[in-house]
Amino acid sequence: VAETTFAKGLEGVIAAESGICQIDGANGRLYYRGYPIEDLAQHSTFDETTYLLLYEELPSREELEDFRQRMREGRELRLPVQDMIRHFPEAGSPMELLQSVIAYLSSTVQHRIRHSATCNCRRTLHQIAQMPTVLATYQRFKEGGGYLESRSDLSEGANFLYLLRGEEPSAEEGRILDTCLVLHAEHGFNASTFTARVVASTFSTCYCSVSAAIGALAGFLHGGANERVMDAMDEIGSKDNVDPWLDRKLAAHEKVMGMGHRVYKAKDPRAVIMEQLLLELSEHRGDRRLYELLKRVEESFGAHMAKEGKPIYPNVDFFSGAVYTMLGIPRYLFTPLFAAARSPGWLAHILEQRKDNRLYRPKALFVGPQPRAYVPLEERAGMASRALV
Amino acid sequence: VAETTFAKGLEGVIAAESGICQIDGANGRLYYRGYPIEDLAQHSTFDETTYLLLYEELPSREELEDFRQRMREGRELRLPVQDMIRHFPEAGSPMELLQSVIAYLSSTVQHRIRHSATCNCRRTLHQIAQMPTVLATYQRFKEGGGYLESRSDLSEGANFLYLLRGEEPSAEEGRILDTCLVLHAEHGFNASTFTARVVASTFSTCYCSVSAAIGALAGFLHGGANERVMDAMDEIGSKDNVDPWLDRKLAAHEKVMGMGHRVYKAKDPRAVIMEQLLLELSEHRGDRRLYELLKRVEESFGAHMAKEGKPIYPNVDFFSGAVYTMLGIPRYLFTPLFAAARSPGWLAHILEQRKDNRLYRPKALFVGPQPRAYVPLEERAGMASRALV
Numbered sequence: 093v094a095e096t097t098f099a100k101g102l103e104g105v106i107a108a109e110s111g112i113c114q115i116d117g118a119n120g121r122l123y124y125r126g127y128p129i130e131d132l133a134q135h136s137t138f139d140e141t142t143y144l145l146l147y148e149e150l151p152s153r154e155e156l157e158d159f160r161q162r163m164r165e166g167r168e169l170r171l172p173v174q175d176m177i178r179h180f181p182e183a184g185s186p187m188e189l190l191q192s193v194i195a196y197l198s199s200t201v202q203h204r205i206r207h208s209a210t211c212n213c214r215r216t217l218h219q220i221a222q223m224p225t226v227l228a229t230y231q232r233f234k235e236g237g238g239y240l241e242s243r244s245d246l247s248e249g250a251n252f253l254y255l256l257r258g259e260e261p262s263a264e265e266g267r268i269l270d271t272c273l274v275l276h277a278e279h280g281f282n283a284s285t286f287t288a289r290v291v292a293s294t295f296s297t298c299y300c301s302v303s304a305a306i307g308a309l310a311g312f313l314h315g316g317a318n319e320r321v322m323d324a325m326d327e328i329g330s331k332d333n334v335d336p337w338l339d340r341k342l343a344a345h346e347k348v349m350g351m352g353h354r355v356y357k358a359k360d361p362r363a364v365i366m367e368q369l370l371l372e373l374s375e376h377r378g379d380r381r382l383y384e385l386l387k388r389v390e391e392s393f394g395a396h397m398a399k400e401g402k403p404i405y406p407n408v409d410f411f412s413g414a415v416y417t418m419l420g421i422p423r424y425l426f427t428p429l430f431a432a433a434r435s436p437g438w439l440a441h442i443l444e445q446r447k448d449n450r451l452y453r454p455k456a457l458f459v460g461p462q463p464r465a466y467v468p469l470e471e472r473a474g475m476a477s478r479a480l481v
Numbered sequence: 482v483a484e485t486t487f488a489k490g491l492e493g494v495i496a497a498e499s500g501i502c503q504i505d506g507a508n509g510r511l512y513y514r515g516y517p518i519e520d521l522a523q524h525s526t527f528d529e530t531t532y533l534l535l536y537e538e539l540p541s542r543e544e545l546e547d548f549r550q551r552m553r554e555g556r557e558l559r560l561p562v563q564d565m566i567r568h569f570p571e572a573g574s575p576m577e578l579l580q581s582v583i584a585y586l587s588s589t590v591q592h593r594i595r596h597s598a599t600c601n602c603r604r605t606l607h608q609i610a611q612m613p614t615v616l617a618t619y620q621r622f623k624e625g626g627g628y629l630e631s632r633s634d635l636s637e638g639a640n641f642l643y644l645l646r647g648e649e650p651s652a653e654e655g656r657i658l659d660t661c662l663v664l665h666a667e668h669g670f671n672a673s674t675f676t677a678r679v680v681a682s683t684f685s686t687c688y689c690s691v692s693a694a695i696g697a698l699a700g701f702l703h704g705g706a707n708e709r710v711m712d713a714m715d716e717i718g719s720k721d722n723v724d725p726w727l728d729r730k731l732a733a734h735e736k737v738m739g740m741g742h743r744v745y746k747a748k749d750p751r752a753v754i755m756e757q758l759l760l761e762l763s764e765h766r767g768d769r770r771l772y773e774l775l776k777r778v779e780e781s782f783g784a785h786m787a788k789e790g791k792p793i794y795p796n797v798d799f800f801s802g803a804v805y806t807m808l809g810i811p812r813y814l815f816t817p818l819f820a821a822a823r824s825p826g827w828l829a830h831i832l833e834q835r836k837d838n839r840l841y842r843p844k845a846l847f848v849g850p851q852p853r854a855y856v857p858l859e860e861r862a863g864m865a866s867r868a869l870v
Contacts, residue, residue, distance in 0.1 A: 098495040101682070101839030105494055106487040111849025126850035135855055152861045172568035176585065179561035184588020191689055195581035195696065196565065199573020281845045283683050287676060287693060293490065294672050294700020300580055304676060304693035307584065311683020313840050354842075450490030451702050453743075456670045460500025461515035466524055472541045 098457060107452070108289065112145065112440045113280045120358030124278050125149070133365045138248040138273040139163050142220060142436040145278055146443065159217075166221035167242040167251070169229060173197070173222075174239055177230050186230050186428045187310035191303050193226050194219055198299030216298045216439055223432035224248060227425055228255030249273055252429075253419060261419075264376045268369050269419055272412060275362045276430055278437030280355075284308040284315075285434075285441050290452045292442040305438045306431050315427040318413035321350040322423055325385060325414070334388045338396065348393055350410030362408035370411050373418050382414045487846060496841070497678065501534065501829045502669045509747030513667050514538070522754045527637040527662040528552050531609060531825040534667055535832065548606075555610035556631040556640070558618060562586070562611075563628055566619050575619050575817045576699035580692050582615050583608055587688030605687045605828055612821035613637060616814055617644030638662055641818075642808060650808075653765045657758050658808055664751045664797060665819055667826030669744075673697040673704075674823075674830050679841045681831040694827045695820050704816040707802035710739040711812055714774060714803070723777045727785065737782055739799030751797035759800050762807050771803045 099105045114123040122129040125144050132141055139160045143151045151159060169177075173193055180189050197219055229239060232255070240258060242251050250266025261269075279285075288305035292298070309315040328337045341348055353360050374383040390406050397404045416426055488494045503512040511518040514533050521530055528549045532540045540548060558566075562582055569578050586608055618628060621644070629647060631640050639655025650658075668674075677694035681687070698704040717726045730737055742749050763772040779795050786793045805815055 098498075100497070101841050102491070102494070102496055102843035103839070105491070105843045106846045107491055107843035108489070108845055109487075109848045110845035111847065114847050114849060114852075121852075123852055126853040127855050128852065131855035135857065150856060150858075150861055153858055156858065172565070175564055175568070176561070179564070180585070181588040188584055188587040188686070188689060191587075191692060192581045192584035195577055195584060195692065196569070198577040198580075199570040281843060283679060283841055286841060286843060287679050290672060290676050290679060291693065291697045291700070294697050294703040296696050296700035296703075297577070300577060300696035300699055303580060303584065304680065304696040307685050307689035307693040308680045308683050310689055311680070311685035314683040314685075450492070452490050452672055452675060454491035454494045454496035454670060454675060456497055456499035457495045458500065458503050459498045460503060463503075463510075463512055463517065464515040466516050466520035467539060468524065469539075469542055469545065472539055 102454075107281065107286065108445065109448075110280070110441070110444060111148075112437070112444060113278045115280050115355050117353075117355040117357055120356055120361050120364075122279075122361050129275065129361050130365065132274055133271050136274055138270050138277070138433070141274045141277050142217075145436045145440040146216075163217050163221045163248075164242070164244045164251075166218040167225050167244075169222065169225055169239070170200070173226070174229065177226065178233050180230070185310065186227060186424060187306060187315075187431065189230060190223065190226055190428050190431055191306040191310065193222070194299050194306060195303040197222060198297045198303070201297065201299065219299055219302060220432075220435045220439070223435055224252040224429075225255065227428050227432060228252055231256055231422065231425060232258075257420060262376070264372070265419055268373050268415065271369060272366070272415060273433040275365060275408060275412075276433035278434070278440065282314070283311070285438060288438040289441050289445045292445045293449055293452045295446070295449070298439060298442050301442050302435055302438050305434075309427065309431050309434070315430055317349055317407075317409035318416070318430075319423050319426050321410055322413040322417060322426075324349055325382070325389075328385065328389070331385055331388050334385070334392050338389070338392050342396065348389075350406055350413075351393060352404045353407040356405070356407065359405040360407040363406045363411060366408050366411035366415060367406075370415050370418070373415060377418060379418070382418060386411060386414055491843075496670065496675065497834065498837075499669070499830070499833060500537075501826070501833060502667045504669050504744050506742075506744040506746050509745055509750050509753075511668075511750050518664065518750050519754065521663050522660050525663060527659050527666070527822075530663045530666050531606075534825045534829040535605075552606050552610045552637075553631070553633045553640075555607040556614050556633075558611065558614055558628070559589070562615070563618065566615065567622050569619070574699065575616060575813060576695060576704075576820065578619060579612065579615055579817050579820055580695040580699065582611070583688050583695060584692040586611060587686045587692070590686065590688065608688055608691060609821075609824045609828070612824055613641040613818075614644065616817050616821060617641055620645055620811065620814060621647075646809060651765070653761070654808055657762050657804065660758060661755070661801060661804060662822040664754060664801075665822035667823070667829065671703070672700070674827060677827040678830050678834045681834045682838055682841045684835070684838070687828060687831050690831050691824055691827050694823075698816065698820050698823070704819055706738055706796075706798035707805070707819075708812050708815050710799055711802040711806060711815075713738055714771070714778075717774065717778070720774055720777050723774070723781050727778070727781050731785065737778075739795055739802075740782060741793045742796040745794070745796065748794040749796040752795045752800060755797050755800035755804060756795075759804050759807070762804060766807060768807070771807060775800060775803055 112125065124132060125148055140151065140156055143156060143159050176193060177189065225242060232240060240255055243254050246254055247266055247270045249270025250261055253261035253265055253269055284305040287308040288301045291301040291304040328334055370383050374380040413426060501514065513521060514537055529540065529545055532545060532548050565582060566578065614631060621629060629644055632643055635643055636655055636659045638659025639650055642650035642654060642658055673694040676697040677690045680690040680693045717723055759772050763769045802815060
């Protein structure tokens, strides 16, 4: 590669080889380790999918049971972590808390990875197990509740709802949330996964790498689309208001959240599954209002775009916020929950990076001032007129 | 750029334009915003250099005084942060603690940067001011001491030593450490600075971006060289042992830590200054042993490499560990102190990234399994023979 290659945002630059996730954007297909997302959503669980991402193959029954047990044993929070949650400022974002806690937890892992291609997944699992507990505990404390121990007989999805609510969710609800976690577990390179790999390339710990990735996902340009979809649904309010709302949006050239995807030119396959989950949940709860509102927006917007010859489809964020809302998950936990769900993918990338590592060290093109002489303090002009940011 | 560009570790790829730091490796020159590092080391202070990096110009007297006051006002730690330090596991690394605390502190900043090119440096300063206090407090608690409030009449360098020791350092010692911080404040792109920019490119907060950068600096391949130089000095022990030790090292084709630099083909200009600081400190303390030991290693190694026609010079890490050691700073604080010193550089890059932002989104080259059918649990072979990492 020529020294002068300059690609802003590294667009079009291949930063690494990867065998974790295949996205066929033209045909709207997604595979984890070769397995279609539809099959995983229908037959797998979040813990099995985590195993698949980390170990590259589906587990045997015995392997799955062992793995599941280890994951469930890692759910409880130590007291200092509970205190971090308890004293976390009201105005703070749970993403900041999660990023902080995961770095803090790095200290509890004796197994240090130094200069090594191998990583102890057994230890690393711990942080995947801790994240939902951190989030649910944050929510419990915020609502004046106390710390609640996890239920080792419940799946990751069901246990999260149990911790949030203090009572066991229905089997249907537990299954639906667990499937949502499967759908978000991995999605190739993006700013957060790339961050995880850059940090891992220094041979920093898995925890410190995942913590950094959470920091990236917290950014407005990366995470949070499903929150904004729900904000839009609040704004629309009822089906009758869809067309006037959409007309205003389109006239103002504003983006309709949850529509279109950088990679998928066909419908996002996760959106197809998420829509089905929302329908099932709506039937289960006997309340189709949110589902019907979303479908109405999809139809109206789709018809408009088709007329313009620019077909555009909903992405996974379009339906996920409604599923979470109907499950009683507060909006500010959507992105942190995304982080928890994505952690197996981040870890798979961290392990892969370590196996054939090269420290990420791109170059900068210097565009600053040429060498100049230092000016002593007493000779400097007052710069009150300079706009200080 | 063609879609197929593949540069492992992004080697040779220009990831961004930058006007903060110019490194002239061939001639061994380094400039912050155009000012030679030698001038800054001689005439500037860490707070003035921080101002220069963040605001692009040297401050007037009034601006510097205002800035200095704001920075010093931001030093004290809130109680929950003190508790995080107090309960931090013995086996943990202070880098993990620092990464965690900085993300946690993000929650205390009301000013949220969303979708915005401007950043409130006033708020952002706070984290630069907090870092040395976190590290000194970590050390105090570790040694059984209590929390000590900062001295607002002391420079960043002097105050750090005051917090560590519980008593005011000499003016000479304070000046020397403050100059060390100036020398480490910025050094262009590398894995940690690049991490800060990638996270910032999502419009995550300054704190979350710096926290991620700390995670990268914690890695064995990035930070920690000066610790390893001091480990080597312990191993050598005395001047008489330099040649036998070096012969063994060279025979075993082992790296001599603190020698050579990826970018500098001439002598690292910071090493020249750091050597002078070490000499001054040695004279001040009336103890030249460490200085002479290092010089002997430099001479012997230099003579050997010259004979091989591969001139190689010490880098800044070769001398910095000795300076820190003579100032009474424990070895495990070297890399965290580097992080504290580098934080103005990281922040300058974060602000620069925001001004002309493009989300970092490189591509991966897929090398994994082709689509395959899901195998139900009961039909999976036992895979006990598979090596589980």
